Amino acid sequence: MNSVVRISDPDEMRMLSARWRDEGLEVGFVPTMGALHEGHLSLVKRAIMLGDRVVVSIFVNPKQFGPGEDLDRYPRTLEEDLRLLGKAGAHCVFTPSEDDVYPEGHATTVHVSGLTEGLCGRYRPGHFDGVSTVVAILFGMVTPHFAVFGRKDAQQLAVIRRMTGDLRLGVRIEGSETVREPDGLAMSSRNRYLKEEERAQATAIHRALVEAAGMAARGETDAGRILEAARQTIEEAPLARIQYLELVDPLSLKPVGRISPNGLLAVAVYFGRTRLIDNMELEAPVPPRGQ
16 A cells, blocks of 8 residues: 555645656646545546656535535545545545635636536536636646546536646646446446435446447437437436436537537436436447448
């Protein structure tokens, strides 16, 4: 088990990162809200593969929760998180306070236009402003060379890429594949909210994505037919309540009528009070030349 350093003071964090940089070491960063699972740890392991030193932040960001969302009940498991990060090989855990991140008088919000209006953004106004703002602040505190984000939240990854590039923050953004339970459910800190029957039925999300990917691979490119098949599969789960199910362009996140040559199928589904998101990139076969 690695001896992981815990730092809460932003100035101390910057000094440690600066020292590593002066030593010629590449600093990687994985921002989290804690309640860690194997999905988070896969991001840490990827960062370790890509860099020399890895910082993981744990900060439950109030600005990305809307009214009535689960800020108060969001799981907080710091001691277990520290144990898991030490075992995974992280070098530093950064745990700033809310006052460190948003001191009195804080008045700046980062907004990314174009990528935040659809999908989750349509139902969670202000969410991606909160995400972009906190990530920009954490980048300034940690000063990493690169940061790793999961592809499970494809919209978040796209927004962070755009924000980082537009603001010339000098941080390389790495995407990491979604980690799933053996039955296909994407790992999430919110999975622990699911009741037993909800958890059993939640596998319908992955089944729908796999079915859609299979349709595309067999040559189906019409978005309407793919979406209808995916919807029917999810609705076979009586407890499922679909918030959105959309086929979008992987770069612009705008809805498409046809896969040409690929598309991103993104979904948000409620099981009880628990909202689960997932996605899968669909690819149509490329016709032989001359056809």
